[in-house]
Amino acid sequence: MNESSRFGTRCIHAGQAPDPTTGAIMTPVYMTSTFVQRSPGVFKDGYDYARSKNPTRTALESNLAALEGGKHGMAFSSGLAAMDCVLHQLRAGDHVVLSDDVYGGTFRQLDKIFRHHAIEVTRVDMTNLGAVREAMRPTTRLVWLETPSNPMLKVIDIAGVRAIVDEHGPKAGKAAGVRDAALGPLGTPIEKPILVVDNTFASPYLQSPLSLGAHVVMHSCTKYIGGHSDLVAGAMVTSDDALAERLKFVQNAAGAVPGAMDCFLMLRSTKTLHVRMQRHCENAMSIARWLEKHAKIEKVIYPGLESHPQHALAKKQMPRGFGGMISCVVKGGLEPSRKMLERVALFSLAESLGGVESLIEHPAIMTHASVPIEARKALGIADGLVRLSVGIEDVDDLIGDLDRALA
Numbered sequence: 001m002n003e004s005s006r007f008g009t010r011c012i013h014a015g016q017a018p019d020p021t022t023g024a025i026m027t028p029v030y031m032t033s034t035f036v037q038r039s040p041g042v043f044k045d046g047y048d049y050a051r052s053k054n055p056t057r058t059a060l061e062s063n064l065a066a067l068e069g070g071k072h073g074m075a076f077s078s079g080l081a082a083m084d085c086v087l088h089q090l091r092a093g094d095h096v097v098l099s100d101d102v103y104g105g106t107f108r109q110l111d112k113i114f115r116h117h118a119i120e121v122t123r124v125d126m127t128n129l130g131a132v133r134e135a136m137r138p139t140t141r142l143v144w145l146e147t148p149s150n151p152m153l154k155v156i157d158i159a160g161v162r163a164i165v166d167e168h169g170p171k172a173g174k175a176a177g178v179r180d181a182a183l184g185p186l187g188t189p190i191e192k193p194i195l196v197v198d199n200t201f202a203s204p205y206l207q208s209p210l211s212l213g214a215h216v217v218m219h220s221c222t223k224y225i226g227g228h229s230d231l232v233a234g235a236m237v238t239s240d241d242a243l244a245e246r247l248k249f250v251q252n253a254a255g256a257v258p259g260a261m262d263c264f265l266m267l268r269s270t271k272t273l274h275v276r277m278q279r280h281c282e283n284a285m286s287i288a289r290w291l292e293k294h295a296k297i298e299k300v301i302y303p304g305l306e307s308h309p310q311h312a313l314a315k316k317q318m319p320r321g322f323g324g325m326i327s328c329v330v331k332g333g334l335e336p337s338r339k340m341l342e343r344v345a346l347f348s349l350a351e352s353l354g355g356v357e358s359l360i361e362h363p364a365i366m367t368h369a370s371v372p373i374e375a376r377k378a379l380g381i382a383d384g385l386v387r388l389s390v391g392i393e394d395v396d397d398l399i400g401d402l403d404r405a406l407a
Contacts, residue, residue, distance in 0.1 A: 097140055
């Protein structure tokens with residue numbers, strides 16, 4: 001496979017040459033904790049201990065880097081473990097600019113853990129670039145955003161935010177592959193802010209944050225990359241060599257890495273990422289348009305709808321489609337939405353998202369319960385808000401299930 005291969009080809013082949021020992025077409029699952037050394041400190045291809053490096057994980061990390069168009073991939077035991085690795089680049093007194101609408105666990109990690117390490121956080125509506133610029137401080141070292149966001153599906157201009165980050169750092173080199181985070185060697189503080197984009201909702205198939213200026217792209221691989229609701233994992237990709245060195249140091253030192261079997265399952269899943277995402281997008285668009293016309297639905301939020309406030313940006317930034325996530329507000333608030341959630345049959349009432357099966361949940365009670373009620377209200381996370389992760393079943397069956405649940 002060459003570097004110019006298209007996305008579907010990279011899904012199936014990147015990082016996954018046939019096994020040189022047997023010719024096995026699938027990457028072996030290296031269930032080993034350690035590796036034999038030829039002489040003290042002399043080991044083959046950098047493999048000495050499986051926390052530091054495992055061949056199955058190496059294949060996965062190479063595959064994910066190729067899908068995101070980056071140089072360095074790093075896999076973790078969860079999406080929050082990947083986030084924790086980034087946050088360990090900060091020091092006491094550093095400032096983070098955070099999207100106002102993010103996964104509840106992202107908010108919880110910053111608000112309940114890293115605040116106690118004297119990391120300051122400002123939450124801001126990043127659809128307003130002026131507000132982002134206003135939130136930046138001389139001590140800002142990290143800008144963290146999700147797009148589309150969770151659960152309000154805001155679409156944020158990645159290139160526009162990167163331009164603001166550049167105002168607080170070196171002006172040169174916005175092109176892909178040229179990074180300017182002003183990073184010193186390990187042990188030295190970050191001097192200029194870095195931009196991290198959580199690409200979980202879009203997946204690498206729909207959005208390429210590194211090409212738009214992100215220093216790091218992050219995923220909860222539990223979702224679309226895993227795609228089958230059978231693993232928990234996370235990942236980061238960057239093209240910045242100095243930043244990758246620092247992140248890999250923490251990855252190894254903190255040790256929150258996935259096991260070989262989970263890496264194998266993710267490699268199995270990325271082979272079908274492009275075809276799964278096409279079906280997720282098709283089904284979600286059909287369901288979003290159907291919900292818009294339903295008498296018991298007050299509002300539908302989906303980037304593919306013309307009614308979405310950032311629809312034009314979504315068309316530009318996500319050219320292949322708009323994803324499988326929909327949020328909607330059920331008329332009447334908590335009780336009607338609760339009844340709907342209790343009546344669904346094909347949609348399973350459960351947290352998480354991105355699997356081949358359709359899920360449905362109530363953000364205020366479930367995924368975003370850790371967000372203070374005042375903040376939820378400000379974001380529009382109302383008692384009637386329901387979030388759908390549209391799977392790849394037959395769309396007519398899914399619409400029929402929702403129709404019965406709302407009846």
